[in-house]
Amino acid sequence: MPIGRLFSGSGREWATPSASRTTGPIEGRRRRFPWLRTRADKVPWIPIFIIVFLLLLPALLADVITVHDPLRGVLADRLTPPAWIEGGSWTYPLGTDKQGRDLLTRIIYGARISLAVASLTILVGASVGTTLGLLAGYFGGWIDRVVSWLIDTFLSLPIVLLALVIVAVIGPSFVTIVTIIAITMWAYFARQVRGDTLAAREAEYVARSKVAGSSAWRILLRHILPNIANTLIVLATLQVGVVILEESSLSFIGAGIPRPNPSWGVMVAGGRDQVLIAWWISLFPGLAILLVVLSLNLLGDWLRDFLDPKMRQRR
Amino acid sequence: MNGTADDGGGASVAGPVLEVKDLVTHLYTRWGITKAVDGVSLQLFPGEMLGIVGESGSGKSMLALSLVRLVPEPAGRILGGQVFLGGRDLLSLSEKQMRKIRGREVSMILQDPQQSLNPVYSVGNQIAEAIRLHDVAVSSREVLERSIAALHSVQVPAPERRLRSFPHQMSGGMKQRVVGAMAISCRPSVLIADEPTTALDVTIQAQYLRLLDEIRKQTSIAIILITHDFGVIAESCDRVAVMYAGRIVEQGPVSDIFDKPEHPYTQALLKARPRLARKAERLPSIEGQPPSLIDLPPGCSFAPRCPVALTSCENQYPPSFEVGDHHVAACWLVEEML
Numbered sequence: 001m002p003i004g005r006l007f008s009g010s011g012r013e014w015a016t017p018s019a020s021r022t023t024g025p026i027e028g029r030r031r032r033f034p035w036l037r038t039r040a041d042k043v044p045w046i047p048i049f050i051i052v053f054l055l056l057l058p059a060l061l062a063d064v065i066t067v068h069d070p071l072r073g074v075l076a077d078r079l080t081p082p083a084w085i086e087g088g089s090w091t092y093p094l095g096t097d098k099q100g101r102d103l104l105t106r107i108i109y110g111a112r113i114s115l116a117v118a119s120l121t122i123l124v125g126a127s128v129g130t131t132l133g134l135l136a137g138y139f140g141g142w143i144d145r146v147v148s149w150l151i152d153t154f155l156s157l158p159i160v161l162l163a164l165v166i167v168a169v170i171g172p173s174f175v176t177i178v179t180i181i182a183i184t185m186w187a188y189f190a191r192q193v194r195g196d197t198l199a200a201r202e203a204e205y206v207a208r209s210k211v212a213g214s215s216a217w218r219i220l221l222r223h224i225l226p227n228i229a230n231t232l233i234v235l236a237t238l239q240v241g242v243v244i245l246e247e248s249s250l251s252f253i254g255a256g257i258p259r260p261n262p263s264w265g266v267m268v269a270g271g272r273d274q275v276l277i278a279w280w281i282s283l284f285p286g287l288a289i290l291l292v293v294l295s296l297n298l299l300g301d302w303l304r305d306f307l308d309p310k311m312r313q314r315r
Numbered sequence: 316m317n318g319t320a321d322d323g324g325g326a327s328v329a330g331p332v333l334e335v336k337d338l339v340t341h342l343y344t345r346w347g348i349t350k351a352v353d354g355v356s357l358q359l360f361p362g363e364m365l366g367i368v369g370e371s372g373s374g375k376s377m378l379a380l381s382l383v384r385l386v387p388e389p390a391g392r393i394l395g396g397q398v399f400l401g402g403r404d405l406l407s408l409s410e411k412q413m414r415k416i417r418g419r420e421v422s423m424i425l426q427d428p429q430q431s432l433n434p435v436y437s438v439g440n441q442i443a444e445a446i447r448l449h450d451v452a453v454s455s456r457e458v459l460e461r462s463i464a465a466l467h468s469v470q471v472p473a474p475e476r477r478l479r480s481f482p483h484q485m486s487g488g489m490k491q492r493v494v495g496a497m498a499i500s501c502r503p504s505v506l507i508a509d510e511p512t513t514a515l516d517v518t519i520q521a522q523y524l525r526l527l528d529e530i531r532k533q534t535s536i537a538i539i540l541i542t543h544d545f546g547v548i549a550e551s552c553d554r555v556a557v558m559y560a561g562r563i564v565e566q567g568p569v570s571d572i573f574d575k576p577e578h579p580y581t582q583a584l585l586k587a588r589p590r591l592a593r594k595a596e597r598l599p600s601i602e603g604q605p606p607s608l609i610d611l612p613p614g615c616s617f618a619p620r621c622p623v624a625l626t627s628c629e630n631q632y633p634p635s636f637e638v639g640d641h642h643v644a645a646c647w648l649v650e651e652m653l
Binding site: 209 | 383415417427
């Protein structure tokens with residue numbers, strides 16, 4: 001997880017969306033890395049382009065845009081280098097692995113796995129986390145104590161260890177990995193939503209709504225949730241990158257997506273032995289992970305500024 | 316239900332719309348029990364504006380919140396008394412019944428109306444919510460008409476266009492009016508305004524007070540205006556209740572209180588007002604601090620600061636003595652003079 005966060009700053013900035021453009025750590029980073037700058041008025045087209053063409057489109061259209069089989073290779077063509085290198089051919093633009101499977105095809109199918117894992121875990125995590133966070137933040141008392149304790153507990157779970165144990169017992173599968181990642185994912189959302197709710201609960205418009213006769217549910221769903229939606233969207237975007245990294249890491253150590261499936265993490269792991277003679281097997285899926293996660297972080301960064309109501313007036 | 320709002324119209328001889336008897340609200344804090352409201356009784360008549368004045372921490376806001384049963388829980392608790400509205404004791408209702416009363420029969424304008432509007436919804440959307448909250452069956456056409464009427468009654472220009480505005484597109488005074496429109500959109504019989512003008516600048520304050528006055532004349536709504544500013548009281552109220560340390564120490568028609576205040580605290584408060592006629596000398600102030608509401612003295616809570624305190628003042632809290640027409644003061648000195 002921290003690898004992705006390197007590019008989005010200290011990693012905690014999203015928790016307190018900073019509106020300042022003149023001071024603070026974000027500005028410092030902007031000065032040092034001007035090419036990484038995100039500004040509310042500059043739509044980050046490059047990250048969006050990368051996300052669309054490396055993650056979304058491949059995931060949705062994998063069977064339409066590929067000609068090779070992602071699981072079965074042509075052994076005669078094994079270890080073909082990328083097309084632009086001597087010995088390569090445009091039949092396999094990014095080359096093949098040791099079983100003669102086309103790397104590009106597998107990367108495209110890998111996007112499908114990454115996106116599926118990310119959307120499922122974030123859907124589950126965000127729903128559970130938001131619900132618990134809202135309840136804990138608004139009602140306080142024992143609900144808050146229980147939920148806060150759960151958040152702390154689940155955030156301190158060593159996810160890799162947990163995954164290894166679970167996989168050792170019931171074996172690796174798509175469902176297992178989604179469950180493992182979702183188990184900790186909800187806590188990030190719950191922590192964020194609880195804090196935001198605590199602040200929003202004290203807002204005057206909540207008091208006014210109470211005075212006008214609103215029930216607790218109405219206040220939570222109509223007044224508090226829409227007001228914390230901004231940070232939820234930002235958090236969800238940033239967490240997509242986190243999930244992709246987690247899934248890749250777990251797949252890399254064999255505790256994630258089971259072997260023949262083309263997860264990016266599995267592919268990087270698969271090329272490890274040949275990295276000196278066939279570097280492309282590990283490099284291209286690795287690059288895919290890097291570009292997608294970096295783009296997601298930059299997009300999340302921009303969304304945070306863009307959705308900040310204080311920035312809205314300056315546009 | 317709707318009858319209660321209409322009955323009051325014009326008839327000032329009718330009984331009170333709101334009657335509070337011996338209301339006691341305590342706050343259970345880390346440092347002890349704060350007697351924020353300690354036996355308050357008052358009556359509110361249809362179409363009148365009652366001012367409640369007092370220092371910060373005198374229990375004014377807690378009194379207001381107690382009336383609609385929104386004392387911050389679990390720290391605050393209403394321990395006793397009755398609040399009669401339309402023949403029912405609000406303190407004995409269930410929370411669900413109480414929700415139907417809030418906004419429909421008793422409305423409230425809070426201290427900071429600038430922040431009282433939800434930034435993510437348009438004005439029309441929020442007024443519509445206030446209406447729909449209590450009238451589930453109304454058609455959207457009727458909601459629109461009533462929203463426009465509500466904005467019209469608080470003198471918002473071009474209400475049709477304002478409905479589409481968002482709070483950040485409006486000035487402070489305008490937001491204030493919108494909050495007022497929401498508060499009266501269900502035609503309540505009582506409106507509690509808790510320092511509604513504190514966050515506004517002085518010219519807008521005066522405008523707003525005039526507006527409240529006009530709403531009262533048009534709708535015969537009874538208004539409780541909570542403030543720490545005697546000037547505001549003088550400008551707009553019929554009667555005034557002076558609060559000190561959780562109790563009402565003096566209550567009566569505004570002119571009586573201003574002309575012949577009987578309670579030493581009221582006298583001191585009135586003396587401490589800045590006035591243009593007076594030259595730039597130091598303003599008189601009241602010696603000492605308001606008592607901590609946690610360990611109140613057994614007798615009159617103003618006794619430690621009172622320039623004319625008697626020994627009896629320190630032993631027993633004085634009952635309310637009638638000193639004039641509807642003018643009562645809780646002070647032993649008054650008894651001496653009677």
